[in-house]
Amino acid sequence: MADSEQTQHPPDVAPILDYDAVIVGAGMSGLYQLHRLRELGLRVRVFEAGSSVGGTWYWNRYPGARFDSESYSYGYSFSKELLEEWDWSEHFAGQPETLRYLNLVADKFALRRDIQFRSRVTAATYEEDNRSWDVALEDGSRFRTRFLITAIGPLSAPTLPRIDGINSFRGQSFHTARWPHEPVDLRGKRIAVIGTGATGVQTIQTIAKDVGHLTVFQRTPNWCAPLHNSKIDRATQKKIKAGYPEMFRRCQETFACFVHTPDNRGTFEVSDEEREAFFEKLYAEPGFGIWQGNFRDILTDRTANAFISDFVARKIRQRVKDPNVAEKLIPQNHGFGTRRVPLETRYYEVYNQDNVELVDITKTPIERITPTGIKTSNVEYQFDVIIYATGFDAVTGSFDRIDFRGVDGVRLKDRWKNGPQTYLGVLVDGFPNMMMLMGPHTALGNIPRSIEYNVDWVTGLLRFCREQNLTRVEATGAGVTSWTEHVKALGVGLLSNEVNSWMTGYNSNIDGKQTRIVARYSGSAPAYRATCDEAAAKGYHELALD
Ligand SMILES: Cc1cc2nc3c(=O)[nH]c(=O)nc-3n(C[C@H](O)[C@H](O)[C@H](O)COP(=O)(O)OP(=O)(O)OC[C@H]3O[C@@H](n4cnc5c(N)ncnc54)[C@H](O)[C@@H]3O)c2cc1C
Numbered sequence: 001m002a003d004s005e006q007t008q009h010p011p012d013v014a015p016i017l018d019y020d021a022v023i024v025g026a027g028m029s030g031l032y033q034l035h036r037l038r039e040l041g042l043r044v045r046v047f048e049a050g051s052s053v054g055g056t057w058y059w060n061r062y063p064g065a066r067f068d069s070e071s072y073s074y075g076y077s078f079s080k081e082l083l084e085e086w087d088w089s090e091h092f093a094g095q096p097e098t099l100r101y102l103n104l105v106a107d108k109f110a111l112r113r114d115i116q117f118r119s120r121v122t123a124a125t126y127e128e129d130n131r132s133w134d135v136a137l138e139d140g141s142r143f144r145t146r147f148l149i150t151a152i153g154p155l156s157a158p159t160l161p162r163i164d165g166i167n168s169f170r171g172q173s174f175h176t177a178r179w180p181h182e183p184v185d186l187r188g189k190r191i192a193v194i195g196t197g198a199t200g201v202q203t204i205q206t207i208a209k210d211v212g213h214l215t216v217f218q219r220t221p222n223w224c225a226p227l228h229n230s231k232i233d234r235a236t237q238k239k240i241k242a243g244y245p246e247m248f249r250r251c252q253e254t255f256a257c258f259v260h261t262p263d264n265r266g267t268f269e270v271s272d273e274e275r276e277a278f279f280e281k282l283y284a285e286p287g288f289g290i291w292q293g294n295f296r297d298i299l300t301d302r303t304a305n306a307f308i309s310d311f312v313a314r315k316i317r318q319r320v321k322d323p324n325v326a327e328k329l330i331p332q333n334h335g336f337g338t339r340r341v342p343l344e345t346r347y348y349e350v351y352n353q354d355n356v357e358l359v360d361i362t363k364t365p366i367e368r369i370t371p372t373g374i375k376t377s378n379v380e381y382q383f384d385v386i387i388y389a390t391g392f393d394a395v396t397g398s399f400d401r402i403d404f405r406g407v408d409g410v411r412l413k414d415r416w417k418n419g420p421q422t423y424l425g426v427l428v429d430g431f432p433n434m435m436m437l438m439g440p441h442t443a444l445g446n447i448p449r450s451i452e453y454n455v456d457w458v459t460g461l462l463r464f465c466r467e468q469n470l471t472r473v474e475a476t477g478a479g480v481t482s483w484t485e486h487v488k489a490l491g492v493g494l495l496s497n498e499v500n501s502w503m504t505g506y507n508s509n510i511d512g513k514q515t516r517i518v519a520r521y522s523g524s525a526p527a528y529r530a531t532c533d534e535a536a537a538k539g540y541h542e543l544a545l546d
Helices: 028-039 080-085 095-108 198-207 234-242 244-253 272-284 302-319 323-329 447-467 477-491 525-537
Strands: 018-024 044-047 121-127 132-137 142-150 172-175 190-194 213-218 356-360 366-370 373-376 380-382 385-388 403-405 434-436 473-475 543-545
Touching: 018 028, 018 132, 028 044, 028 095, 028 447, 080 095, 190 198, 190 373, 198 213, 234 244, 244 447, 244 525, 272 302, 302 323, 323 356, 447 525, 473 477
Parallel strands: 018 044, 018 142, 121 403, 142 434, 172 385, 190 213, 190 385, 213 356
Antiparallel strands: 121 132, 132 142, 366 373, 373 380, 473 543
């Protein structure tokens, strides 16, 4: 369960100390940013902790890892040739396929030669004298760069639960986001899965049929909905390719960049029959439609939310045979869609299997991990393998793990101790020449669509700096206050902001993260882009440029 892979330098990399830009991370964001900055003719270096490209899709190799976004809406849109060349085999592709895709991207655009793998950035210090960043790696090597671009991922810092004895277990144990590269044989074994978020759900439904016995330790059940995945046949493939421009245009127009977008109608503007029929239709359709394409008020109006929650609860009761187990699987502390909705494939039916047991750890808490298993308040279980599907220190977690020091040595972590403060989710005052991709306060949703926009915006800013001979770019205090207040105001009235989840920066396993913060931009993606476009069109007038 090593958090990073050992830092080693490829022999062909000369210790050049000056780059125009350093990008941290070689996931979807870092790869595309490298490609775009090369086009500007900048000298760029990417530092990546892993041993290859792919980010999320490199690290998350757990059984059943796959998209909840439609595959073709997730891929990059910037290269027609790439779109033509790549065939997604399923409507919601699995992790191995996505990793192959990102490797193809890296090869096709010859990106690897500027990426240094097994290179975890541990610190970055701004030096006013030369207007540059001093970037330090885990192995002690240091590099100086004019611009520092973080592409370190909103969900890339895994967290283990705080349970006594976790290191005493003598069997195998894995965090899902640090799953080994070699196959793990779970057949016939006694397996524990701790956690029932999106990752836990995918893992559980995938392994349940093969393992000897599966015990699921659940603290918070989530409202899951069917994925309805299927293979893409040849005729559909042709249609998808011909429809790419239209599909990407649609993703630009929808609220969260998905192919789905909220229905204009309110829950109570239709008859009971119509409402039920609409919910049934959404439940039978593939993907996030039931979350992202539902009535416009289900995520803001408590009564509306209760209707869709009740609908999904009825589905769970129909699908799970044992009524006691069904009740355990129905969330009580939050409404449908107010946490990230896991999409599932026969997840609920798993609990009808004789070899599967669900343990509600709010009733019988885990007391400790023992050398041979897990002890709850009333049972001592024996396991061969423990799987921690306990998620991430989301959004700000990957930032907290780097010692960023801005002007006068101010630490970013201190600056953000009461929640992130940003300008457009890209810049922070006091941290000149540092830009964030998919950092806090940006539009997430169907993330690659936001990544492409974010990267293009940052590229535009760096082009502007080049053209204007600028060597120092900084957000102003006023700009940061105004954007941060705007982001907070957008979150008012959203039911999701009243719930503890990674989307509100809450993590019971991390010190100091038991207070909800506004970590995400929750307005519409088109509105976000309009604001950023305007800032660029006005010559970045809200930035201090020199
Ligand atoms: C299991 C799972 C399923 C998902 N499914 C979807 C989906 O269906 N649709 C969707 O839109 N989004 C999904 N996401 C979100 C996903 O993270 C984004 O879609 C996208 O991959 C983010 O890309 P990124 O490059 O910004 O970050 P990442 O892919 O997280 O890449 C960040 C990279 O930075 C590296 N890094 C971090 N810190 C350092 C450091 N200090 N030094 C060096 N390198 C560092 C990491 O090793 C990593 O490779 C999913 C996430 C997970 C975990």
